[in-house]
Amino acid sequence: MITHRTILNITVSLLFLFCGLVSFGQEAVIEATIHKGIQQQTDKIFDDLVQIRRDFHMNPEVSEQEKRTAHKIKEYLLSIGLEVKTNIGGNGVVGILKGAKEGKKIAWRADIDAMPSEIPDVVDFKSKKEGVRHICGHDVHATIALGIANVLASQKDQLEGTVYFIFQPSEENYKGAKAMIEDGLFDIINPDEIYGAHIAPLPATMISTKPEWLFADYKMIEVVYKNSADNDAVLEYTKTLLKSFQNVAAGSEFFDPQSLLSPAIGLANPNTIFKDYITVYDNFNIKKTDDLISIKTYVGSSIFNELAKILPQVKQKIQSSKYSEKLINVSYSGDRANLMNNKKLTNEAMNSISAVYGQQNVIRLYGEMPDGRGDDFAYFQERVPGVYFFLGGSNFEKGIISMPHAPNFAIDENCIKTGVNYFASMIAERLDQ
Numbered sequence: 001m002i003t004h005r006t007i008l009n010i011t012v013s014l015l016f017l018f019c020g021l022v023s024f025g026q027e028a029v030i031e032a033t034i035h036k037g038i039q040q041q042t043d044k045i046f047d048d049l050v051q052i053r054r055d056f057h058m059n060p061e062v063s064e065q066e067k068r069t070a071h072k073i074k075e076y077l078l079s080i081g082l083e084v085k086t087n088i089g090g091n092g093v094v095g096i097l098k099g100a101k102e103g104k105k106i107a108w109r110a111d112i113d114a115m116p117s118e119i120p121d122v123v124d125f126k127s128k129k130e131g132v133r134h135i136c137g138h139d140v141h142a143t144i145a146l147g148i149a150n151v152l153a154s155q156k157d158q159l160e161g162t163v164y165f166i167f168q169p170s171e172e173n174y175k176g177a178k179a180m181i182e183d184g185l186f187d188i189i190n191p192d193e194i195y196g197a198h199i200a201p202l203p204a205t206m207i208s209t210k211p212e213w214l215f216a217d218y219k220m221i222e223v224v225y226k227n228s229a230d231n232d233a234v235l236e237y238t239k240t241l242l243k244s245f246q247n248v249a250a251g252s253e254f255f256d257p258q259s260l261l262s263p264a265i266g267l268a269n270p271n272t273i274f275k276d277y278i279t280v281y282d283n284f285n286i287k288k289t290d291d292l293i294s295i296k297t298y299v300g301s302s303i304f305n306e307l308a309k310i311l312p313q314v315k316q317k318i319q320s321s322k323y324s325e326k327l328i329n330v331s332y333s334g335d336r337a338n339l340m341n342n343k344k345l346t347n348e349a350m351n352s353i354s355a356v357y358g359q360q361n362v363i364r365l366y367g368e369m370p371d372g373r374g375d376d377f378a379y380f381q382e383r384v385p386g387v388y389f390f391l392g393g394s395n396f397e398k399g400i401i402s403m404p405h406a407p408n409f410a411i412d413e414n415c416i417k418t419g420v421n422y423f424a425s426m427i428a429e430r431l432d433q
């Protein structure tokens with residue numbers, strides 16, 4: 001997961017403590033026996049999963065170097081009887097679980113890479129590799145996917161359809177999903193739906209998500225002029241012009257991180273203020289050469305396709321200003337896919353998980369996070385309808401706060417149980433529909 005302003009979300013943890021819970025219609029679920037079977041098997045393998053997670057944690061590998069991790073994953077999948085494909089888009093691994101009968105095809109994706117980090121780890125089972133750490137929870141993601149594969153394999157006779165487990169390398173550099181797709185992932189597997197989850201700072205019994213975007217879209221806008229004696233005036237004009245696209249007041253509650261967790265206006269309230277917004281970052285980056293002067297900043301919006309409309313407007317305004325002669329170019333860079341949850345699948349998946357595990361554990365979000373974060377799972381969602389969840393990893397009583405990339409990032413390992421149970425049950429339900 002990539003972050004421009006992690007600090008903004010450092011207190012999001014509390015959001016999930018105070019946010020209002022929303023009721024879901026309970027829909028009919030397949031016979032409870034399969035969920036019971038899933039839960040019993042999860043309990044049975046839980047200690048093993050914790051050991052696997054700690055092994056990954058002690059042997060972290062950065063993007064594009066996940067060789068050992070991929071090998072361990074392959075061995076485990078083979079040991080529980082799955083068909084396995086390796087070296088897809090680098091160190092990508094796919095496990096294929098076929099149910100007793102033909103049916104739907106569902107994919108579950110986990111990212112597996114660690115990050116360069118010099119920050120001392122807070123657990124006893126520290127990284128054995130200097131300067132590398134699982135500080136984004138991908139060790140847990142990989143473990144949960146192995147756990148789901150195990151418990152669903154234990155229920156194979158009751159499954160109609162196929163489950164694919166995608167172990168994706170290189171999420172931190174946003175390259176792995178694209179690389180797997182370009183290397184023919186969807187020639188090897190052809191899922192009807194795809195799902196995945198990321199550790200988030202809510203309690204370790206909870207998940208949350210929402211239909212469509214979870215995060216605002218962000219692009220870097222750059223305006224380039226001829227270098228001239230008017231530079232100062234040109235830059236001032238451009239800053240004011242760019243800032244005029246922001247539709248939230250500077251210094252307002254929108255920019256107070258506490259607002260994200262407010263029951264009245266935060267992300268989990270249907271009347272959240274984190275909807276329909278456009279923001280323009282204040283920290284402009286200015287570069288001068290002999291001939292040119294360029295000014296850059298991030299523009300973000302929670303409104304679908306809004307950023308595409310802003311660019312021509314900026315250009316047109318400059319062209320009709322007194323600086324039109326000096327303008328060379330207006331452009332965006334840093335284009336990348338943004339997570340986009342399929343509406344119908346999100347609602348159905350949330351309903352089925354809350355029917356089995358309790359609606360108090362399934363939190364629906366309404367607003368889009370005003371941050372530059374994302375996940376390259378978005379590239380899979382461009383090809384296959386799917387849902388991305390946040391999975392709680394925190395335990396506030398124990399002081400464990402699972403804020404990805406934060407120096408004190410830690411995980412309550414009970415979230416492994418939550419993830420395996422909830423998502424294995426969800427996949428079983430999806431196969432049945």
Ligand SMILES: [Zn+2]
Pocket residue numbers: 001002135136172404405
């Ligand atoms: Zn990350």
Ligand SMILES: [Zn+2]
Pocket residue numbers: 001136137138171198404
């Ligand atoms: Zn991550």
